[in-house]
Amino acid sequence: MGIKLANITFDCENAAELAGFYAQLLELSVDKDANEHFATVGTEAGHSPTLMFLKVPDKNAGKNVVHLDLVSDDLPAQIDRAKSLGAKHIGDFDEYGITWSTLADPEGNLFDVAQG
Incomplete structure (x- = not known):
């Protein structure tokens, strides 16, 4: 079995809010059960990779490299x-x-x- 891209993950302060921004931008829906700690966009619609949003206490400062x-x-x-x-x-x-x-x-x- 090879390797495949599953998610593009965003470290963030509020997962549901940032997922909502990208869902609207890409004309998709935020997947159910989203909350301020964890949210995804695209899973329920069958998109791959899924956009995944995780609340973290130590978000990197400065320019994101990805x-x-x-x-x-x-x-x-x-x-x-x-x-x-x-x-x-x-x-x-x-x-x-x-x-x-x-x-x-x-x-x-x-x-x-x-x-x-």
């Missing part, structure tokens, strides 16, 4: 949508033939949305 890269055919609309959900627009980039924007979720974790 982040989500998302893609959209309408980058400006998705940036506006993410901001309306509580994201902060950090900056816009155009390198190597790719245009993308970096945003921060409500707890400050960075993620990118590229033009698809």
Whole structure:
């Protein structure tokens, strides 16, 4: 048996709230039984990998070294949508033939949305 990616895990302060942000952003639902300590997005919908959120007392300070890269055919609309959900627009980039924007979720974790 080989190895397979099961979850992308976010250390956070409030698991249910951060899961709610990503569920709305990705147009999915927070899986049932979510609470401030543990929540998932995508399991019940059959998505893989699952996004998993865990409350931790010692969240790393500074830039996260792993982040989500998302893609959209309408980058400006998705940036506006993410901001309306509580994201902060950090900056816009155009390198190597790719245009993308970096945003921060409500707890400050960075993620990118590229033009698809």
